Amino acid sequence: MSARKALGKGIAALIPEFPASGGDKILSLALDEVLSSPWQPRRQMDPEKITELAHSIQESGVIQPITVRRTPAGFELVAGERRWRAAREAGLTHVPAIVREVTDAESLMLSLIENIQRNDLNPLEEAQGYARIAEEFHLSQEEIAQKMGKDRATVANFLRLLKLPEEVRKEIQKGTLSAGHGRSLLALEGAPAQREIARLIISRGFSVRATEELIHRLKTGKKKIAGPLTPLEAQIRHVVEELKRKLRVRVEIKSRGKKGKLVIHFSSEEELARVVDQILT
Helix, strand or coil: CCHHHHHHHCHHHHCCCCCCCCCCCEEEEEHHHEECCCCCCCCCCCHHHHHHHHHHHHHHCCCCCEEEEEECCEEEEEECHHHHHHHHHCCCCEEEEEECCCCHHHHHHHHHHHHHHCCCCCHHHHHHHHHHHHHHHCCCHHHHHHHHCCCHHHHHHHHHHHHCCHHHHHHHHHCCCCHHHHHHHCCCCCHHHHHHHHHHHHHHCCCHHHHHHHHHHHHCCCCCCCCCCCHHHHHHHHHHHHHHHHHCCCEEEEEECCEEEEEECCCCHHHHHHHHHHHHC
16 A cells, blocks of 8 residues: 555544544553554653653553554554653553554654654654655655645745754754744855854854844844853843843843943833833832
């Protein structure tokens, strides 16, 4: 059966809820009988979260069964790898499971869906998952989006992150840069510029909005790249951001040497009254 035809079954229907409905039968499988899935898109699993889940399993058992499929080598995980690992850590010998007949393509899709729904994937892992689907099963971005219940632009934006240099991709994977930062960096031409601005974003703690403004200025020749913030500059930036958050208006601190001024912008008498009231109360 072709991957495209198999995927037409409806991926969401293959992930069981507990208790199982209809003709689904829950089996008790020995943990040693279950093999990890080669289609698992997740590269990193937080040991602390696995331990927390293991403690929960020790108290309440495995509430939702894992989903497996039969292969020549044995039962292979389709969904529920965290539960499977935590059950082993909790000292269990068996785990409740539902056996489904799924293709390689469906197995990869199901693993992606499960992790995305639980927000368990970092942006790079999600992007790599979509790329693997496209490569292994020859699906277009539009087809992947339909199967995953997303719009094509979302899938395309994740895939674009894979064009970034390795150093930047690692920072996104670690969480020091967001997917939004990564997409902004793609507006710069060449890996050296992308790496340099990525380092600047991290050292200065730029938001995605600030990154977009910086890159726009760089591309239009309006701004030179500056070095890392001094401790005083970092403190001033923090104060400005806190005032903006509290007052909900544009705030500036302009300093010259040891002197300077605080500028609070307002657009109406009502906004001025609100800001003054917040400052005085």
